[in-house]
Amino acid sequence: MENFEPVIVAFCCHYCAYTAADMAGSKRLCYPPNVKIIKVPCSGKVDAIHIMKALEMGADGVYVAGCLEGDCHFKNGNIGAAKRVAYIKKLLDEIGIGGDRVEMILMSAGMGERFAQTAADITEKIRQLGPNPVKSVDKAKTAA
Amino acid sequence: MITAERKPMEELIECLRPYHRILLVGCNECVTVCAAGGRKEVGILSSALQMAFMKEGKTLEVKEITLERQCDPEYVEELVTHIDRAEAVMSMACGCGVQEIARRFKSKPVFPAVNTTFMGASERQGVWAERCQGCGECVLGLTGGICPIARCSKQLLNGPCGGSTNGKCEVDPDIECAWQLIWDRLKALGIEDRYEDNIAAKDWRTGRGGGPRKIIREDLVK
Numbered sequence: 001m002e003n004f005e006p007v008i009v010a011f012c013c014h015y016c017a018y019t020a021a022d023m024a025g026s027k028r029l030c031y032p033p034n035v036k037i038i039k040v041p042c043s044g045k046v047d048a049i050h051i052m053k054a055l056e057m058g059a060d061g062v063y064v065a066g067c068l069e070g071d072c073h074f075k076n077g078n079i080g081a082a083k084r085v086a087y088i089k090k091l092l093d094e095i096g097i098g099g100d101r102v103e104m105i106l107m108s109a110g111m112g113e114r115f116a117q118t119a120a121d122i123t124e125k126i127r128q129l130g131p132n133p134v135k136s137v138d139k140a141k142t143a144a
Numbered sequence: 145m146i147t148a149e150r151k152p153m154e155e156l157i158e159c160l161r162p163y164h165r166i167l168l169v170g171c172n173e174c175v176t177v178c179a180a181g182g183r184k185e186v187g188i189l190s191s192a193l194q195m196a197f198m199k200e201g202k203t204l205e206v207k208e209i210t211l212e213r214q215c216d217p218e219y220v221e222e223l224v225t226h227i228d229r230a231e232a233v234m235s236m237a238c239g240c241g242v243q244e245i246a247r248r249f250k251s252k253p254v255f256p257a258v259n260t261t262f263m264g265a266s267e268r269q270g271v272w273a274e275r276c277q278g279c280g281e282c283v284l285g286l287t288g289g290i291c292p293i294a295r296c297s298k299q300l301l302n303g304p305c306g307g308s309t310n311g312k313c314e315v316d317p318d319i320e321c322a323w324q325l326i327w328d329r330l331k332a333l334g335i336e337d338r339y340e341d342n343i344a345a346k347d348w349r350t351g352r353g354g355g356p357r358k359i360i361r362e363d364l365v366k
Contacts (some may be wrong), residue, residue, distance in 0.1 A: 046353065047184070048184075048188050049187045055195060055207055056191045056195055091153070091188070097196075133199040134199055
């Protein structure tokens, strides 16, 4: 547990969080390498199954980062994404994986600091939660 | 459409506990439209079940299949190539689909993943409401296209009752009074005099009162 380094998948909207990550890079801001970014054309493109599969394949945490409310390039993709994240949180609570492993985050393209801070905060939160309980079996299955 | 809702995960996990390999079967018809048991929901439930089992240190092999129509034998037949490997089947279709699988594959236990709820229509995205109870003797032509059997809490054929207040039902203020709706509609159509006609007591034998029903179309039967 002490050496536990969580794997976190971040679905980042092209129009905000992905650009904010770029901004963080340009500003030479550090954020934990635990966060693996997947670029999506809009946070609304992230379906419930994408989040579930990430966790099933062993991710310890997942977050969806979309535009600030009212700023979605596609009008309301971020609102839809937030609802889907809420649905998945409940489902994960139901199966005992814990909805806390999934979050919806909003930011604008200029928020490089927020991107870095969010990555750090979520990494720390997942570190506290511990490894994804499905991970051990998943590894054994892969080895077999 | 026939509407349904997924059962609680705890219940689903419990009935699959003795098994290691299952078939998870969705349906492309009504349950897809009401987002309860289509291909997407099959994927999500499959993932959730597998994670729930992995969490307990076990594995569950899930074969996901979504049939065109689970209440039709010709589509259920498509499961033939997969059924032998599965120890049990979980169906995400309405009760008709579940029973069709149970009838076709007698040696396999079949579990419903959803609670079949009612025949309804989409009010808006994500909201479905009851519209028909399949009473077998439709009165919509008399009631301005609004069903008092499905939409009046008391199934009154000549309403409203004294519990109708400001267009809402006494059972729940979120329920619209069907008879208020009927009156408004008859008025809008300019046929409010029809409201004065008493609808005769219904013969419930055409509904569930006559036991399980069957339709036989002689011109189609082979």
